[in-house]
Structures are given as C-alpha cells and as structure tokens.
Amino acid sequence: EVVLTQSPGTLSLSPGERATLSCRASQSVSSTYLAWYQQTPGQAPRLLIYGASSRATGIPDRFSGSGSGTDFTLTISRLEPEDFAVYYCQQYGSSPLFTFGPGTKVDIK
C-alpha cells in the first residue's frame, strides 16, 4: 500500500507570500498519476494539478507542481486571500488504487 505523507500539517503565511507544500510517498509513484486538490470549508475538493505538474483548466499560474519518485511539491508563488485552504495530494498505484494524503492547511498568519 502506498502511503502519502504531507508536510507541514499547517502552514501559516501572509497574503503575497510563497507557499511550499510537500507530499512524500512511501514508495515510488509515477509522476503521471500524482495530483493535487484544494478544498475550502464547506466545498468539494477542486483539482489543481494533475500529472505532477500540469495545471487543471482554469487554475491560475501562481500554482505549480513538481517532483518525481517519492517526493512531490506544490508551490503557490504569491498567496491570494482565496488560496487559504486545505491542500491534498493523491496518487494512483498499487492497492488501494487511489489514496490521498492527510492534507496541509494553509492559514492566514
């Protein structure tokens, strides 16, 4: 089973700052099958990044993804007020087929 670990658990930053979120897998994950989601309170998750580095439709270019193997990163270059949310990484691989990380909360400092 592939276990995803996200760090930090909470990231306290100010608008305009850069956010760097980490997702580590317990075993190698194909970059093709690593995605990132954003979830604001009371809302469904929204796909941000797929294939480790491709932005989903309508996602601003301040969001970027990178990484390979067991280490992946989501970067938000300049935080906007609407970016304060919880972010999840997700992989497809061995059983269970689809797993999510525990999430990183980005809150306002």
Place this chain on the structure above:
Amino acid sequence: QLQLQESGPGLVKPSETLSLTCTVSGGSISSNNYYWGWIRQPPGKGLEWIGSIYYSGSTYYIPSLKSRVTISVDTSKNQFSLKLSSVTAADTAVYYCARQSILYWCFDYWGQGALVTVSS
C-alpha cells in the same frame, strides 16, 4: 459544463444500508475516457476513495470496504450509485461523487457532496 449531483437519505440507522445516487448532467456517463468514483470525508477529517465504476460496469473498490460496497451504473439515466451495507457511526461522512480521468487517474469534476449521518 459537466455537473454531478449526489442524492439520497441524509440519515441512516446503524446496521442498515446507505444508498446514494449521483446524477451526471452536461456530459455522458458512457464516455470511453472516464471512470466515475465515490469518495468520502468524515467530519473534520481527510478524503478516502471508496470505489469507481466504468460505464460498462467494471468496478474497483477499496479493499477495506469491499465486502460492504456495491457501485452500479445506469447509463439510460446517466447515473451511478453507491450502496454501503451494515453501516456504523464510523461511516458518517460527506460522500462525494466525482469523474475520474483514465489518462491521469485524477478526479477532475466533483459533486457538491452529501452528508450522511449514521444514527438511531
């Protein structure tokens, strides 16, 4: 614009069966390029994939729930459904339906979610 909408009872008694339906609009559930999945989120917790189905009826389930889960599809109604039997309080969660890209195996469109509470 593709839209997904969950529907079903918001309250289920312990030991009974949870049933939810996802209605897809703005697109066909019979597309070759997508699976259709269910994900749940207990209050204040993270996301857990439950299972997915192709329009042909092919399914995948998370092993920990496999003995209790059935996902089915009705292409004539553009709907797919979730049944979870023998529920307990641990099954209380917001249940989301979502579309899955086969190319990247990510969930690209989500329903708004349905809170299901298991309580007597």
